[in-house]
Amino acid sequence: MSDQAKCRSCGAAIRWGRTQSGKAMPLDAEPVPDGTLGIAPNGEIYSKGDEAGDRYKSHFATCPNAATHRKEKR
Numbered sequence: 001m002s003d004q005a006k007c008r009s010c011g012a013a014i015r016w017g018r019t020q021s022g023k024a025m026p027l028d029a030e031p032v033p034d035g036t037l038g039i040a041p042n043g044e045i046y047s048k049g050d051e052a053g054d055r056y057k058s059h060f061a062t063c064p065n066a067a068t069h070r071k072e073k074r
Contacts, residue, residue: 004029009065015056017045026059 004015013029017039025045035055038048048055060066
């Protein structure tokens with residue numbers, strides 16, 4: 001599910017992955033050296049340790065409009 005798309009709020013390029021629980025999660029499209037997430041070949045997102053490969057940041061952490069997409073806690 002790592003198709004590239006654009007964020008509806010800020011227009012930045014993003015790529016989609018799936019969490020281990022199956023929820024869709026946006027990541028910044030370009031890998032960065034200090035990214036903490038990886039994408040498996042099946043599209044599942046996992047936390048990066050010292051493994052080789054591309055590292056990404058959650059777009060929730062970098063989007064200037066992320067607060068408008070957060071669900072209210074009950």
